Amino acid sequence: MHDVLACRHINPAVRPDVSKTSLSVDTSRHVFDLVCDVATQEIGTTASRHLRRATDFLAAVHFMVGAGFHPKAGRTTVRLAEVFAARMAHSSDGHFPFSADATARELGLKRRAVFNHARYLRELGLLAYVQHGSKRNVLRTRYGTAWTSEHGYRGTATLFAAVAPRVWDEAMGRRIQGEGYSALYVGVTEAGREMAVAAAVGRQRERLGSRQTGPVDNSGACTPSVVVPQPRTSAAVDGGIKDRTRKRARPENPRKHRAKGSTGWSAAQTAAAMQETRWVQLHTWWTQGSCVRQLGFALRPFFDAGWAQEEIARELARWTVPLRPRHVASYAASEIRRRVNSGALFLPDGLVAPYRQPETSTWDDNSTPHGPRYAAMQATKASTYRPAAVRAAAALEEIRRVLARTADRTPAPAPECRIPGARPENVRLTSEEIAALVENSHPTVACETLWAQAEEAADYRIEAESRIDSWEYWPPAAPEPR
Numbered sequence: 043m044h045d046v047l048a049c050r051h052i053n054p055a056v057r058p059d060v061s062k063t064s065l066s067v068d069t070s071r072h073v074f075d076l077v078c079d080v081a082t083q084e085i086g087t088t089a090s091r092h093l094r095r096a097t098d099f100l101a102a103v104h105f106m107v108g109a110g111f112h113p114k115a116g117r118t119t120v121r122l123a124e125v126f127a128a129r130m131a132h133s134s135d136g137h138f139p140f141s142a143d144a145t146a147r148e149l150g151l152k153r154r155a156v157f158n159h160a161r162y163l164r165e166l167g168l169l170a171y172v173q174h175g176s177k178r179n180v181l182r183t184r185y186g187t188a189w190t191s192e193h194g195y196r197g198t199a200t201l202f203a204a205v206a207p208r209v210w211d212e213a214m215g216r217r218i219q220g221e222g223y224s225a226l227y228v229g230v231t232e233a234g235r236e237m238a239v240a241a242a243v244g245r246q247r248e249r250l251g252s253r254q255t256g257p258v259d260n261s262g263a264c265t266p267s268v269v270v271p272q273p274r275t276s277a278a279v280d281g282g283i284k285d286r287t288r289k290r291a292r293p294e295n296p297r298k299h300r301a302k303g304s305t306g307w308s309a310a311q312t313a314a315a316m317q318e319t320r321w322v323q324l325h326t327w328w329t330q331g332s333c334v335r336q337l338g339f340a341l342r343p344f345f346d347a348g349w350a351q352e353e354i355a356r357e358l359a360r361w362t363v364p365l366r367p368r369h370v371a372s373y374a375a376s377e378i379r380r381r382v383n384s385g386a387l388f389l390p391d392g393l394v395a396p397y398r399q400p401e402t403s404t405w406d407d408n409s410t411p412h413g414p415r416y417a418a419m420q421a422t423k424a425s426t427y428r429p430a431a432v433r434a435a436a437a438l439e440e441i442r443r444v445l446a447r448t449a450d451r452t453p454a455p456a457p458e459c460r461i462p463g464a465r466p467e468n469v470r471l472t473s474e475e476i477a478a479l480v481e482n483s484h485p486t487v488a489c490e491t492l493w494a495q496a497e498e499a500a501d502y503r504i505e506a507e508s509r510i511d512s513w514e515y516w517p518p519a520a521p522e523p524r
Contacts, residue, residue: 075163076112077089083164085170085171088223090167090205091207092225093204093205098220099127099203105214113161117331118159123148125149133353135263137202138202139199139200139202142156167205169202169203169205171200172202172203173200174195178197179196180192180197215231215238216234319337319343321351322341327372337370339371358374366413378394379395394424475499
């Protein structure tokens with residue numbers, strides 16, 4: 043049995059000052075044996091009770107270290123316990139990982155000192171092992187026979203549980219039910235109730251003592267929410283004028299309102315565009331039922347280019363839309379931009395924003411700050427004959443080959459318009475023919491009927507031109523034999 047009286051030789055300067063951090067109790071009536079056997083420091087074999095709150099753990103640490111139960115425990119032991127208490131908040135069970143390197147950097151100690159003071163806490167019955175750390179590669183166990191060197195290495199960390207020995211519960215006057223790690227705190231004794239009341243009174247006195255007892259300085263300006271209301275008076279505010287005209291509660295130079303996303307179109311231009319959009323909508327099946335205003339805004343590149351409503355409807359009918367889009371205006375704007383940037387649709391420059399092409403880099407040149415570092419890293423990997431480096435080098439060569447082939451490719455020239463006056467160039471009818479067709483057709487004709495008439499008229503004109511250009515004499519056929 044290790045009695046407290048046998049520890050009077052400990053230097054008082056080594057022990058922490060526990061007068062401000064925990065309740066001073068008489069420890070001469072309590073005895074405690076250090077838990078030096080490693081087998082009794084597990085959560086399944088420990089005699090200490092499980093703690094979940096960091097405040098209880100720190101109170102037990104201050105009591106056990108301040109009582110002098112361990113001859114080598116001191117201020118550094120308490121500092122290490124404070125680091126462990128801060129990590130307890132990340133687990134509902136009060137478990138925390140133990141990293142010797144990270145803890146040594148945080149406390150400014152050496153790894154050996156961290157290990158020693160963690161052992162002191164275990165011997166005081168304040169820590170219990172939940173899981174022992176290991177340097178065995180858990181990834182190799184996880185992947186089994188499929189593990190390769192590219193999966194890497196990962197070890198396991200040591201997990202501790204915060205516990206409190208029975209001597210601390212007895213000193214605090216607590217009644218404990220059960221034994222070991224799963225023991226429960228079920229109540230207090232009469233001495234424990236008196237100590238709890240004294241501790242509460244002490245905390246209340248400290249809070250009252252920290253409050254300001256002198257007069258409050260109200261010389262500064264108060265916020266509008268605490269200004270004392272004053273009674274209204276008819277006295278003059280300035281200049282002795284009683285009834286003066288109130289100034290408008292507005293800034294002298296108000297900012298001019300500008301609509302967000304304004305395009306500069308007037309109301310008359312917008313109304314005309316919506317009228318033409320309505321005609322296009324009636325003659326294009328997949329745009330029917332959508333918002334005319336949104337569709338007109340999406341078709342503004344056509345209106346800015348000077349296209350007529352018949353030409354816009356003709357262009358939209360060529361898009362071969364299989365199903366009705368969920369949002370017609372968004373689809374039309376996106377398709378116009380895609381076709382213009384791909385060269386399938388010809389509009390004046392500046393009406394449609396081009397796609398941004400990022401600068402192409404293979405990451406091994408000096409065009410980026412990571413180029414030299416990446417090249418050095420790949421060279422190091424290649425020198426060690428790593429399979430990943432070989433694959434990366436092969437992929438890099440493939441990228442270079444594709445980029446070189448793309449750079450040498452010349453863009454295809456735009457197709458020439460073979461029909462004078464046709465706009466756009468891919469329409470087979472001229473503007474005059476489209477106007478005549480619309481004038482002669484019913485205004486509410488279906489889209490399929492209108493396009494069928496257009497195709498018939500175009501085929502008739504092309505066939506007539508072919509007969510005029512390539513005329514040949516065909517002799518009469520011989521009479522059929524009877």
